[in-house]
Amino acid sequence: MSAHADSILAHLRTVDAERRRRSGQPDMTARVQALKTYQQKRFSHSYADLLKTARYGPAARFFLDELYGPHDFSERDAQFARVVPALVRLFPHEIVATVNTLAELHALSEVLDSIAAGHLPDAHVDAARYVSAWQATGRADDREKQIALTLGVGESLDRLTRNPLLRHTLRMMRGPAKAAGLGALQSFLEIGFDTFKAMRGAGDFLATIATRERALARALFESSLQGDGRLGDTALGQLP
Incomplete structure (x- = not known):
């Protein structure tokens, strides 16, 4: 098996391990889901300004739905792991390398979400709790x-x-990809390709x-929380 295949499978195993660990902890799944939902919000x-534009809106929506969404990808990931070869x-x-980067991002995001959610008292997330949970992770380097x-x-x-030529190759791959169980990945790549083009x-x-x-x-890790839970002086205008 190739180095990329081994790397992709390792990242998918990390994702699966995180899901299994959460399932053994009361309310952990709900807290992670609440955190993901808040992050999408x-x-x-x-990026409300980019989402409104004709040029950048589709790409911002692609990031929002595919990289920041609270969707449950467990079934997709399990199918994906079976067809990595x-x-x-x-x-x-070039496309396999992109998928490997995506898998690494997926794994790291799941790990960080688990750690941050573990510092939430319950499944309610607001700006102050979000800041507190992220600061408690102590993982500024991983966030970068x-x-x-x-x-x-x-x-x-x-x-x-x-x-x-790659776009033409992607079109030609629709039938074989679907037959191999890679239809969801094929769709992701085609939408991403066309959106960015x-x-x-x-x-x-x-x-x-x-x-x-x-x-x-920087604001998340530098902001101070007052005793009453309000945000301190650091500007966190990007948080809803």
Whole structure:
């Protein structure tokens, strides 16, 4: 099996382990779900301006639904793990590398969500609790890595759009991918490819994501919480 296949499977095992660990803890699944839902709401709030534009709206919506959503991907991931060898065999190297980055992001996000949710008292999440939970993780470096991987997925999709042959290859892969159980991944890649191609260059879009996410990360870890639970002086205007 290739190095990429081993890496993808390792990341998927991390995701599965996190889900299993949560299932053994009362209310943990509900707290993680509440955290994910709040994070999706936060992304909508942070990028309301991009979501309204014709050029960047579809890409922002793609990030919102595919990378920040609270969806349950457990069944999809289980199916995906079974067909990783077929993925590596059927898809071009550039696409497999993108999927590997996506899998690494998926695994890291699940780990960080579990840790942060473990510091929530219950399944209610607001700005103050979100800040407190993130600070309690003490994982600022991992949050930066999470941002870098998110940008990496976007940069890979943007780079793929500059290769017309890859888009043609993706179209030709629809039948084999569906037969191999890779229909959901095929759909993700095609939507991502077409969404980023329609932007006619994702540089400004990704630069905006990078600036805002890193500014928020600094604010999350630097903000002070007053005794009454209100946010301190650090500006956290990106939080709903």
